[in-house]
Amino acid sequence: MTLVVESLVIDHGAIRAINSVSFKVPTGKLTAVIGANGAGKTTLLRGLSGLKEIKSGNATWNGESIVGKRAENLARAGIMHVSDGKSVIAELTVKENLALTGLWRKDKKDVALATEEVVSLFPILGERMSQSGGSLSGGERQMLAIGRALVARPRLLLLDEPSLGLAPLIIDQIFTTIRKFVTTMNLTVVLVEQNAMGALAIADDGVVLNLGRVVALDSAENLLKDPAVRTAYLGY
């Protein structure tokens, strides 16, 4: 179970947002994709989840190409994309939001089990079950969005800026939880983040994007030590 991205090209309007990007994410590993605003991080994830058309190049998951596949089919194949910000449906209750990824799953017993696991991972969601998604705080919404993805029992998780707009304490909590479930569930994760420091701290590997191109690709540990990366993205 490996994600292989090869010379991927994706356009965003007239802009070439992703320009010949290649990297690999081995099974059970967490790869952080960092870079400044406008580096193409979000576009990359939208391409991988089928929301955005891939212009050229290839991306395979377990040896199967994901190019040209529909987002809903990729989701059903175990690729779950938690899109940027707080991707929660405000008008639905917490319970209904969590149920969305279980609607099409045949094994209803496992859906119930997965939902229980999500609630034990994020106990606050259990207390808010009948509240509307719109009534949650930013951190709670992020937990709900991630929890919804987990109910599908994904194999590959694409996380877009889970720390966006959250208080530092909540960010720590979310990052710690992500690391925890990646390890226990043997998930493969692509974590897109502007918060390079926090992301690299929990990642196995890192990809640094700048204006749509890969400028650095290494283990997270080495990237954290790299003077060029430190000055450009870590700010010290």
Next chain:
Amino acid sequence: MIKFITAILTALTTGAIYALMSTALVLVWRSTRIINFAQAGQAVLSTYIGYEVTVRSGSFWVGVIAAMVFGALLGAVIDRFFMRPIFKRIKGGPILMIAPVVATLGLLGIIQSIIGFRWGLTYQSLAAPVSTDGFTLFGRVIAFSPFNLLVVVFATVSMLLLTILFQKTNIGLALRASAHSPEIAKLSGIKVDFIRTLGWSLAGAAGGLAGMLYIPSSYLYPNAMDVLLVFGFVAAVIGGLDSLFGAVAGAMILGFAISFATSYVSEKLVFPMAFVMLVVVLLIKPAGIFSGKKSRRD
């Protein structure tokens, strides 16, 4: 007193039919974000089918089922083979908002022409399954018949069924999720395109039922449902366009306003009243009278 009671009963009957039409419009609006002008044509064509089946089978009820099934199929076909290709070809820009709506207007014309070719432009009448003579109240015959009662009951039951579908079933949850956020629904593995087609189907069935309940009190001709489309649209806007509850409530408010204005002031007030309501709502609460801080869409 009799006048007052009659006005209320008339309001309920007309409100029930407006509610079916506004529900049909809202179902399409929620799933596709367009006002479907072809709804009048879909509904009247479904009613012609229901009429044919009624004549051949001798049963109004079989005709109602035929009209609803045909309406559902027609709705699905229109979305799948007409709307979806149009949306696929439009990449963006100002035409995105206009082209699909104009397309539904064109479709309305096409459907009505087809009806003209097949059934002609003459008026036909569809017999009601129960008496259309008014009930007698305090020794006086009032303008509310057993058939009117049936209209109210049918509309109410279908609204209840629709509410159960939306609030209590998995399909309903998928319909609501796709209406509020197609992107999140897709990313959750919901087949949003199929769900959208289902929305068009439900709307088509509601239109077919509206036609079968309305035509016995009027006549069947190619433009028979055009007026109802206008009232349904006004009701939907009053209710905020996005909410099924709002669509029904808007229809009832419109039904009551028109009924009381016509029985207490003048028969000529049917259309002016509808448009006065529309303008007042748009001036005071453009998002619909049931819109709170955030619009309710359930």
